[in-house]
Amino acid sequence: MTPLFTVEGLVVSRGGHRVLDGASLTLRPGERLAVVGPNGAGKTTLLRSLIGLEKAEHGTITAFGSLRRTEKEFRPVRARAGYLFQDADDQLFCPTVIDDVAFGPLNLGLAPREAAERALAVLERLHLGHLSARITHRLSGGEKRLVALAGVLAMEPEALLLDEPTNALDDVHYRRLLDILSGLPMAMIVVSHDRPFLHRLSTRVLALRQGRLLPAAFHSHPHTHDHLHIHVEGDHAHRH
Numbered sequence: 001m002t003p004l005f006t007v008e009g010l011v012v013s014r015g016g017h018r019v020l021d022g023a024s025l026t027l028r029p030g031e032r033l034a035v036v037g038p039n040g041a042g043k044t045t046l047l048r049s050l051i052g053l054e055k056a057e058h059g060t061i062t063a064f065g066s067l068r069r070t071e072k073e074f075r076p077v078r079a080r081a082g083y084l085f086q087d088a089d090d091q092l093f094c095p096t097v098i099d100d101v102a103f104g105p106l107n108l109g110l111a112p113r114e115a116a117e118r119a120l121a122v123l124e125r126l127h128l129g130h131l132s133a134r135i136t137h138r139l140s141g142g143e144k145r146l147v148a149l150a151g152v153l154a155m156e157p158e159a160l161l162l163d164e165p166t167n168a169l170d171d172v173h174y175r176r177l178l179d180i181l182s183g184l185p186m187a188m189i190v191v192s193h194d195r196p197f198l199h200r201l202s203t204r205v206l207a208l209r210q211g212r213l214l215p216a217a218f219h220s221h222p223h224t225h226d227h228l229h230i231h232v233e234g235d236h237a238h239r240h
């Protein structure tokens, strides 16, 4: 099966520093790829690069079967890969929830009524129908996050790029998000520090270390404690 994304030897600098320094990955249909790494390792930079929001100095990004280099080449990628921002406030900008969720479908060319119907259907699927008429900026942090996800899903993307999706979620919303994402058929890349969440959701793990992506795996030590660790190939020290 053709990969949705293939990244080879990606180099991206931010603030004069090489954040990504030869990062490579492949996202295949149906895969749920977790990307972990310390604060500032470049996880957000990686997701932004995949949709052309950061400029690659070296390396190649192939998305949906085509090499992408220019803004023009990346534009269709943004319509096909749904990106959930780390901060929901960066994503939501319409006055009401329904307008925000309908914005993407409208942009894709749907008629206003069709866009509103699709938006409402997605909100209801996420058990958020009761929020549709609410003022977006007055939602709680967790509500904002789920509404932002509704906006992404309303675009019916072929892949999802999720930056810290469990931020600000309580137990009920956390469980709901996990159920929703686990039930979606599309491939996704999930950046998170939430190891139990990634452990349940992901099919594969990559760790970002010194600008490169290394294969990693979850492991736990039930004999001493029951929280999850991530073992990175080539790392010797355990991180608690």
Ligand SMILES: Nc1ncnc2c1ncn2[C@@H]1O[C@H](COP(=O)(O)OP(=O)(O)OP(=O)(O)O)[C@@H](O)[C@H]1O
Residues within 6 Å of the ligand: 014, 015, 019, 037, 038, 039, 040, 041, 042, 043, 044, 045, 046
């Ligand atoms: N606009 C910017 N200008 C300069 N440097 C930036 C900018 N945005 C990010 N950086 C730097 O790039 C590096 C990578 O940031 P990035 O947000 O990709 O990390 P991250 O792995 O997502 O971190 P976190 O886990 O804290 O969200 C950091 O050192 C950060 O300070």
